[in-house]
Amino acid sequence: QSVLTQTPSASGTPGQRVTISCSGSSSNIGSNAVNWYQNLPGTAPKLLIYSNNQRPSGVPDRFSGSKSGTSASLAISGLQSEDEADYYCAAWDDSLNGLVFGTGTKVTVL
Amino acid sequence: EVQLVQSGAEVKKPGESLKISCKGSGYSFTSYWIGWVRQMPGKGLEWMGIFFPGDSDIRYSPSFQGQVTISADKSISTAYLQWSSLKASDTAMYYCARTRIRGRGVDFDSWGQGTLVTVSS
Numbered sequence: 001q002s003v004l005t006q007t008p009s010a011s012g013t014p015g016q017r018v019t020i021s022c023s024g025s026s027s028n029i030g031s032n033a034v035n036w037y038q039n040l041p042g043t044a045p046k047l048l049i050y051s052n053n054q055r056p057s058g059v060p061d062r063f064s065g066s067k068s069g070t071s072a073s074l075a076i077s078g079l080q081s082e083d084e085a086d087y088y089c090a091a092w093d094d095s096l097n098g099l100v101f102g103t104g105t106k107v108t109v110l
Numbered sequence: 111e112v113q114l115v116q117s118g119a120e121v122k123k124p125g126e127s128l129k130i131s132c133k134g135s136g137y138s139f140t141s142y143w144i145g146w147v148r149q150m151p152g153k154g155l156e157w158m159g160i161f162f163p164g165d166s167d168i169r170y171s172p173s174f175q176g177q178v179t180i181s182a183d184k185s186i187s188t189a190y191l192q193w194s195s196l197k198a199s200d201t202a203m204y205y206c207a208r209t210r211i212r213g214r215g216v217d218f219d220s221w222g223q224g225t226l227v228t229v230s231s
Contacts, residue, residue, distance in 0.1 A: 002154065033215030037155070044205055044221040045147075045155065051215050088155050092216045098171045099145070099157040099216055 003028060004089055004102035011108040012079045020105045022072045022089030028100055032092040034072040036065055039086040039104075048087070049074060076107070084109045112136040114206055114222035121228045122196050129192035130225045132206030139187035140164040143209035145218055146180060146191050150202040160209050161189060196229045203227075 005023045012018040022034065036049040047056050049065035052072065062078045072091075076083055089102035117131045132144065146158040159170040163184040170180070182189040189206055204225050207218035 031214065035217040044224050046221065047217055047219050050217040056219065096172065098169065101155040101157060104154040
């Protein structure tokens with residue numbers, strides 16, 4: 001059972017902005033950096049955002065991350081059809097002494 | 111270019127043992143942790159544990175402690191995930207990933223292609 005809670009689904013039309021939330025607690029998001037992963041169908045997950053708001057080389061600036069208190073968000077602006085995927089947040093949890101993933105959000109491009 | 115190449119799909123029977131592998135290249139294998147992540151059919155990502163080839167330090171998720179063994183052979187830049195007695199519930203895709211630990215952040219910046227393990231009688 002994941003300790004990071006995400007809304008199960010989000011959707012938008014091409015060009016729209018979609019925001020995904022990730023809710024945790026003081027032992028994970030409240031204390032540690034949040035990362036986001038994109039899991040396209042049939043492929044391995046890919047690091048999208050690290051250290052709350054940093055993009056790895058090659059990730060379009062349409063993707064942005066933020067954190068406030070015990071919650072984090074991933075925003076996708078200028079939504080494209082290729083953004084249709086599952087998105088997971090993750091953070092280290094000091095109480096569990098381990099990494100925890102969010103429950104995942106399925107993004108659909110209408 | 112950082113690459114992690116995993117061994118091929120496996121089909122096993124309950125009770126059998128299994129060891130899958132993950133070969134790293136394009137970086138200093140002993141300088142980064144390697145993590146393992148499980149994804150059961152139609153489900154989300156679950157962290158299993160991490161291993162540091164440099165000194166063999168290891169951390170297991172409480173959910174997987176005692177269920178699997180994580181190891182590595184740094185001479186061939188290869189990490190392993192093994193089971194001594196598989197169960198049907200071990201059926202899943204397993205990913206290895208290079209792990210960065212920086213301050214208060216732990217992330218997986220490069221992933222293997224995944225190894226599908228199917229356990230069925």
